[in-house]
Amino acid sequence: MAEHPAYPVGLRLTGRRVVVLGGGQVAQRRLPALIAAGADVRLVSPEATPSVEAMADAGEITWERRGYADGDLADAWYALIATSDTEANERASAEAERHRVWCVRSDDADRATAWTPATGHSEGVTVAVLTTDAKGRDPRHTAAVRDAVVEGLRDGTLVAPHHRTRTAGVALVGGGPGDPDLITVRGRRLLAEADVVIADRLGPRDLLAELPPHVEVIDAAKIPYGRFMAQEAINNALIEHAKQGKSVVRLKGGDPYVFGRGMEEFQALAEAGIPCTVVPGISSSISVPGAAGIPVTHRGVAHEFTVVSGHVAPDDERSLVDWPSLAKLTGTLVVLMGVDKIGRIAETLIAHGKSPDTPVALVQEGTTAAQRRVDATLATVADTVVAQEVRPPAVIVIGEVVAVGRPGTA
Structure with missing residues (x-):
């Protein structure tokens, strides 16, 4: 059989009996896809991993806690043999052959009648990659081909235009x-x-x-x-x-x-x-501080973070931000669009109780090749912005987490 390539086919298993022998890591990887296909899964194994046991507890599969016995595959449409008992695997494989049940063997692909492809999904398309023969099986290579195709479909680098009419x-x-x-x-x-x-x-x-x-x-x-x-x-x-x-x-x-x-x-x-x-997209309020080594929360330092717009100053009647309340918070304050207003923002926070020594970091053009970080305190940040010529776009982080992520600090 190894002289001929495998014939690829998609099995429609909804409501049909699938028998899985063995409840270890192989079963743990394969069961979710069988469940998603709507198969009537019967697991035969004296033991199972916690994840497989959870599937049984949730009613997604039927688990018979024992070893393989002759007759277990009589009503099956498909079988996955994945036990550590070679003798049991041989007997089950022989039974599958007698009943003409397509059978995958995790221990010996040469003696199997079916192989499991490396599969992936993208927008209603299933990508399945099979090796050409059992002798030359290279699971890492087939998985790499699968990943490359799926990633290309997802990010658009592999062009597969839709020929159906698209909705504008x-x-x-x-x-x-x-x-x-x-x-x-x-x-x-x-x-x-x-x-x-x-x-x-x-x-x-x-x-x-x-x-x-x-x-x-x-x-x-x-x-x-x-x-x-x-x-x-x-x-x-x-x-x-x-x-x-x-x-x-x-x-x-x-x-x-x-x-x-x-x-x-x-x-x-x-x-x-x-x-x-x-x-949705990744907000700069979290990603830019992270790219500059600043966690917006940190155990024992900040249990909260607040994101505000600084495009209007605290004393501007259009401002909807409760700056006095923010000054009383102990967590992290992230200010977007506030570079040119940071002087008045700092003055307001200090006036309502924030320590002048509170660390501040300004991260300009975060996550790009031009990223740079400038550190200051509430007392010095206005002068620092001018002296360092900080320009938008920049994310401003105010709070003790700045010191946690500062180069050279623990």
């Missing part, structure tokens, strides 16, 4: 803090499928260079405003392109709903009857 609409995609590798898999795939991309200045710009030539890329900062406010003009651009039957991605920095006006755009699209998908 808009995806609000959080691009993450700046490093193109920190966008979600789903966000990257939607970018690869887009007809139009309307991008923010703070979105991961390197991703735009990877888009196919036919994709129209629009800089949101350069949309003509005319009689419209900037946000209204962006909303209109999203609606107009979607109404032309195009797949539109609104690429935003960080997360669409963390100071990204994502809900304003979602509401405008809903009012226009445009379908909209929201893809």
Whole structure:
């Protein structure tokens, strides 16, 4: 049999008996897929790993706590033999042959009548990779091929265009803090499928260079405003392109709903009857401090962190931030869009009880090749920003966690 390649096929196991012999690590890896396929799984094994036992306790499988006995495979459609008892494996394999039950053997692929492929999933597609013969089986190679194909489908680097009619609409995609590798898999795939991309200045710009030539890329900062406010003009651009039957991605920095006006755009699209998908992104409020070695929480130091916008000063009547209350908190304060207002922010926090010696870190262009970290205290931060020429975009972290993550400190 080894002289011929295996014949690939997809088994429809819903409601059909599958017998698994052995409750160890092999069964633990294989059972979830059999359960997901809707199989009637019968496990025969005197022992099982805690994870397999939990599947039995949840009623996902039927577990008979004993060793293999002749006749166990009589009603099976498919069998997985994975015990440590070679003699039992041989007897079970012979029974499978007699009853014409396709049988996988974890201990001896040469004596099996079926092989388990390395499988992965992406958007309704199952990728299954089989080696060509038992003699040359290399599980690591087949797994690597599987991973490469699935990753390519997910991130759009392996182009597999849909030939069915796509529904026009808009995806609000959080691009993450700046490093193109920190966008979600789903966000990257939607970018690869887009007809139009309307991008923010703070979105991961390197991703735009990877888009196919036919994709129209629009800089949101350069949309003509005319009689419209900037946000209204962006909303209109999203609606107009979607109404032309195009797949539109609104690429935003960080997360669409963390100071990204994502809900304003979602509401405008809903009012226009445009379908909209929201893809969360990694917020710079957490990722940028982490990239600079600062944990926003740390055992024994900070049990909370608060994220606020600093785009208006504390004494500005438009401010919705309760700065006096923030000064009384003992946790971490993360300020976004606050570089030019940090002097007044620091003064306000100190005036309401925050120690002037509270550590402060400013992380400019976090997660990118241009990232830099500047340290100060509440008392010195205003002068430090000027002296060090700190410029937006920068995330400001205020609290004792700054000292935890400071180079040269424990």
